[in-house]
Amino acid sequence: PSYQHIIVEKQGAKTNVGVITLNRPKALNALCDALMREVSTALDELELDKDVGAVVITGSEKAFAAGADIKEMVNNTFSKVYGGNFLNHWNRVSQCKKPVIAAVNGYALGGGCELAMMCDIILAGENAKFGQPEIAIGTIPGAGGTQRLIRSVGKSKAMEMCLTGSPITAQEAEKLGLVSRVLPPKELVAEAVKMGEKIASHSKLIVAMCKESVSQAYETTLQEGLLFEKRTFHTTFATVDRKEGMTAFAEKRPPNFTDS
Numbered sequence: 001p002s003y004q005h006i007i008v009e010k011q012g013a014k015t016n017v018g019v020i021t022l023n024r025p026k027a028l029n030a031l032c033d034a035l036m037r038e039v040s041t042a043l044d045e046l047e048l049d050k051d052v053g054a055v056v057i058t059g060s061e062k063a064f065a066a067g068a069d070i071k072e073m074v075n076n077t078f079s080k081v082y083g084g085n086f087l088n089h090w091n092r093v094s095q096c097k098k099p100v101i102a103a104v105n106g107y108a109l110g111g112g113c114e115l116a117m118m119c120d121i122i123l124a125g126e127n128a129k130f131g132q133p134e135i136a137i138g139t140i141p142g143a144g145g146t147q148r149l150i151r152s153v154g155k156s157k158a159m160e161m162c163l164t165g166s167p168i169t170a171q172e173a174e175k176l177g178l179v180s181r182v183l184p185p186k187e188l189v190a191e192a193v194k195m196g197e198k199i200a201s202h203s204k205l206i207v208a209m210c211k212e213s214v215s216q217a218y219e220t221t222l223q224e225g226l227l228f229e230k231r232t233f234h235t236t237f238a239t240v241d242r243k244e245g246m247t248a249f250a251e252k253r254p255p256n257f258t259d260s
């Protein structure tokens with residue numbers, strides 16, 4: 001497919017990391033409906049691609065994304081947004097079976113912050129700013145900002161961010177556990193791809209099981225999550241790659257995973 005608002009590439013020494021670059025520079029990557037539909041299509045494409053072991057979503061050095069497109073939303077009505085389940089399709093990002101890394105430079109505001117939080121790992125440039133400023137334009141976060149944020153930064157900080165609308169810096173975001181690492185802006189995407197390559201070097205089958213199991217912790221109680229994990233762990237013993245991984249360790253050689 002050809003894309004208007006994003007760039008889709010495969011990077012890494014083995015071209016096994018999908019990279020989606022949000023590319024609406026004049027609007028600071030505001031996430032218009034067409035852009036997010038393209039992201040969904042790109043994820044469909046990368047998910048089907050057997051070579052791809054991880055996906056990076058990034059923006060520009062100035063902005064990851066400055067939010068949903070306010071100009072597109074301004075004349076919406078309740079009946080229209082409720083009737084059409086407005087922006088529900090954004091969930092596609094959180095439903096990707098392959099690991100998704102957000103590489104965030106600059107503004108990640110509103111829907112931009114929510115998009116980053118739909119990813120599995122967030123890496124931030126030193127200049128990144130994370131915020132939920134919807135309150136200042138008379139609405140509230142609508143794609144996870146009131147739900148995912150509290151699970152990573154806790155109630156007090158999540159409330160502060162959603163109620164004041166003021167953003168936090170990359171350094172604060174790292175301290176709070178919202179992002180896993182802060183990097184120089186110019187190295188950010190390369191580091192994210194490197195991380196993607198590391199993930200892609202493992203069995204894609206087992207990586208998918210691992211992601212699914214970690215993700216359960218968001219959805220369920222500890223007892224149910226531990227049971228899900230245990231059963232998934234047991235399931236790895238039904239795979240060729242589990243046998244290969246352990247055999248290779250015992251034989252002091254690198255494993256040759258076949259994603260089976």
Ligand code: HXC
Nearest residue numbers: 026027028030066067068069070071087110111133142143
């Ligand atoms: C539409 C946007 C935009 C947005 C920026 N632009 N953010 N257009 N939607 N969210 C446009 C501006 O209108 C401007 O267009 C151009 O991008 C450059 O922006 P400036 O404001 O001139 O840049 P700057 O002064 O550097 O300020 C950067 C900024 C500011 C602080 C990020 O743009 C800003 O506050 N943006 C809005 C942030 C926000 O409220 N996000 C939440 C949106 S609501 P022109 O044509 O004038 O050059 C949301 C709900 C999510 O996300 C719900 C999901 C389900």
